[in-house]
Amino acid sequence: MTEQQNLNEDTNRNLGQATAKVVPRGSKEISNIFGDRRSSYNIEGYDRVIADEITDQQHQGIPLIDKAVIALVLIFTLLVFINFSFTSNDAKEDPDIDKTLFVTKIIELVILILFVLEISIRCFQNGFITYFSDCWSFFDALIIVASIVLIVLDLNLQGDAFTTISKVLRGIFRFLRLFLVFRKYNQVKKINNAGTRYTVRSPVEKVIEIMRDLADQFEDSDIIKQLNWGITHISNNTVYEPIIEGRKSEALGWLNQPQNQQLMASQESKKSSSIEIIFSNDTKLPEQLRQDFAQNILNLDYDYFSLFDRYDSAILTHLMCYYFEKEHLFSTLKISPDSFKKCMDQLGSNYHKENLYHNVIHAFDVTHTVYFFIEKCNFKEIGKLTKLDYSILLLSAAAHDVDHPGLNNIFLNNTRHELAMTYNDKSSLEQHHAATLFKCIRETELFSNFSIQDFKYFREKSISMILSTDNAMHGKDFNKLKARLASNDFDPGSKDKGICFDTLLHAADISNPFKPMKNYEKWTFRVLGEFWQQGDREKDMGLPVTMLCDRRTTNVAKSQIGFIDFMVLPYYNTLQQILPVLAEFMEQISENKRYWAEQIEHYQTLLNTQ
C-alpha cells in the first residue's frame, strides 16, 4: 500500500464513519470463530487454510495404548474394591458371593495379562534395557507376574489342607494389588500431565482478534478497509513507521537513506552480472561420504556422531560442499569452491572441540535440520527460494554458533566477559557468531562476485537469522510470528520470507525433542553436561547458579518436559502453519515427552542418592 493510498484512506475515514451502521451478528460470527483459529496465506496462487486446532488435536491426543491403560486401571480398581468388601467367610456362607468373587478373579487375571502385554509393548518401543533401567518399572512387572501366579494358585487351592497357605497368599495378594493400583494411578496421572498443553498469547494477537471482530460488525466497506489497514500495520510491526505527507522526495532523502543506496546497488548489480565466470560444482567430496549423505540427508534418524571420529571438524565443510554441489550454488552464485572450502574450514575450526554441546556436531545437526525443512517439508516452494536464499539458510545454520565458548549470555554478562563488553550485553554470543561468519566470508573473499544488492540481502537476512537463535528473544519473536500468521496477508514467499528464515533456524536450533530418542537423548546429556560445567564455575566464582545449571538439583527428565511444554511443542505447532508437512513428524515430540515422563522418578532417585 503506498503512502498516497494511506492518505486517501485517512481522508475517507470520516465519510465512512458517517454512513456506517451496526449489523446483527449472524453467520459471519460463526465463520469468524474459525477465522480466529485459522491462518490463511497464499502459495503460488492457491489459498491455503490450515486449521491448526484440528492438527493439534490429532497430534497431541492421548495415544490408544495409554487410553487402554486408563480404562484398565479404572476396572481393576473397581474389582479390587469389590474383592475387599467381601471376606472369605462371606463367600463360604453365600454361594452367590463365591460365584461373584470367582468371576472378578478371572477378570482381574485377564487385566493383569493385559498389563503384561502393555509392558511388552513399552519394552518394544523404548528398548528392554531402557524400560527396566527404572527400578520402579521392574518392580511393577514383578508384582504383576507375582499377582498372576497368586491368582492362579488361589483359584486352584481348594479344601482344608490348603486353608493356611491360601490365607497367607490372600493377605499378600491384597497388599500387592493395592500397591499396584497406587502405581498405576501415578502412571495415569503422568499420562494426563503429558497431554497438558500450554497456550501463551500476546497482546498483539488479542488486538488483531478484537479488530477482526469489530470489522465483522460493520457492513460499510470503507470502515472494513480502514480496520484491515490497521490490522496490516499492527501485524507487520510497522505502526511507528513514518507516513510522509506533502513533498516526499526531500523528506525521503533524510529519513530513508537506503533508497538512494539501493539504486546504486541495482546499477552495480547490472555491472557485475555482465562478467562471465563459470565455477565447477565438483568439490571432490570423498565418494563414500557422498553416498552416505545421499542416503541420510533427509533422515532424522541419521547417526552422524560417528562421522566426527573419522572426519573431525572437516565434516562441516564436507556437508556444506555436498549441499552447494547438489543445489548448483557454486555455478549459479559464482562462488569459487576453493574459497568456499577455505571459509567452511575456518568456520569448522572455530567451533570449540571441548564443548559438549555447542560444537561442530551441533552445527552439523542444525544445518541438517534446516535442509530437512527446505526439502522434506517443502519450504523451497512455500518460501519460493532462490539460489541466494539457499545459500543464506545453509551458511547461517552452519555458522550460527561459531566460536561459542560453552557459556551462556547470562554468564558472560555476570563475569563482564570481553564479548559482553563488546556487544553491550545485547545477545553478545549471537552477535559474535554473526560477526565471525562475516569475518570468514571477507577473509576468504567468498562473495567477491556478489553485487552490493545481493550481499546486503544476504547480510541482512543472515544476521537476523543468527540473532534470532538467542533464546532470550524466543517469546518476543514467537509473538511476532503469531501476529504475522494471524494477519490477512501472510506471505512466506515474499514479504514474510525473513521471519520464516528466522523461524526455521530457531526451530532447527531447538529441534532435539523433534528427533528420534536415539539422537535426542545424546543431545540432552550433552547440553545439560555443558550447563552443569557452567554451574560448577558459577559456584566456584560465588555467582548465582543459572537455572538448569546446577547438577545437584536438575532432574534431567523434568528439564526436558519443561523444554518441550514451554518452547518446542507450541513453537512446532505454530511452525506447522508454515510447513503443513511437519504434521507427519509431530508425534515424535509427544512420544519423547512420554518417555521422559516415565523417567522422572528414575532421575529423582539419582538426585536423591547423590
Ligand SMILES: [Zn+2]
Ligand atoms: Zn545452536
